[in-house]
Amino acid sequence: MSTGVQGERRGALIVFEGGEGSGKSTQLRRVSATLARRGVSHLCLREPGGTPLGTEVRRVLLDRASDIAHRAEALLFMASRAQLVEREVRPALDRGDLVLLDRFFLSTYAYQIAGHGLPEDEVRAANRFATAGLVPDLTLLLSFPVTEGLARAARRAASHDRIEAMGEAFHRRVAAAFGTFADPSWQSDHPECGPIVAVDAEGREEEVAARVTAALAARWPGTFPPVGT
Template structure:
């Protein structure tokens, strides 16, 4: 659990709309009077953003375990420098990806031992208060990514089988932690999804949200 504030993570595969929904939820939470920090993983600090650039570079290749250790190095810096201080002053932290993404991508997707990832998670020693998993059919996700028109990063270049393993991983994670995780259909309209997420934050955490 978070020290004093509220730690909410938004998870899901590529093209699920996490960044859009985080921005919209942040606006609603601020309108209700909360201090809100929005951040992302890998990233959130200069060092973690440098690691992110390495990990997403399509010209680079990392062995799956190296990939995992890189993301946890970025996470350790991010948690110490950004997330914990925000929680300690009572803020609501909205984070685009956290440890569940590592389990889904590196564990279920790339085959790194889940026990290894779970051990690294204990070293970070921070569990979200609520995890909202945006679930999107792979063909819809691919269509959304194509509409962006920008160059694909390393993870977006993985094949449909990898995406299916990641999606299955997120659902498995949610099934094992129903008190923390909720899977939300991300194929509907943006406003409808925001309303659903806001309702879950209100019901699960008792937070006021516009």
């Protein structure tokens, strides 16, 4: 019989963040496989996406033929997020399930605020509205060199999507923002992001997976046994 997060009265939201090619989606899938083997009830979602509305928004946002103003782009991401939180994330948490989410507000901060230069206070206010105040229980921030990450992303796809194709200067601004998020002072100034743990994403996939598991075990030892046990 499946069980929820051990020792929790409600579920938990774990977010996987990082720049292009950081390996966050791969690590999320590995964690999901581990949870499935252990019989832990969980749900895997991604942004944008996860709902019919979110899937359509994702298609528009990533289509290189789409001409989207920066503010419109931010609001499309928020619309997808609002639908995902209300229709999928909150119901799963209320059931006591663990939710693994590929991207959340840190990506908005990195891409729309740092990357495009949108006003921080306005975007943060829009996020609070879209999420109705939902805060992740933990965010795993996978750090990986931006140039290598873009090269990795290019190898896995026939061509760059609209966001991947925004150029190295844009992605360096994004990477610089991601590099600040694990700082305790940044986190204290941005409580809506919840606790953030940086994970070194360089090395073999199995090595990164061990670091991810260690970070999760530090928070939920009953659900994620420490590596080597």
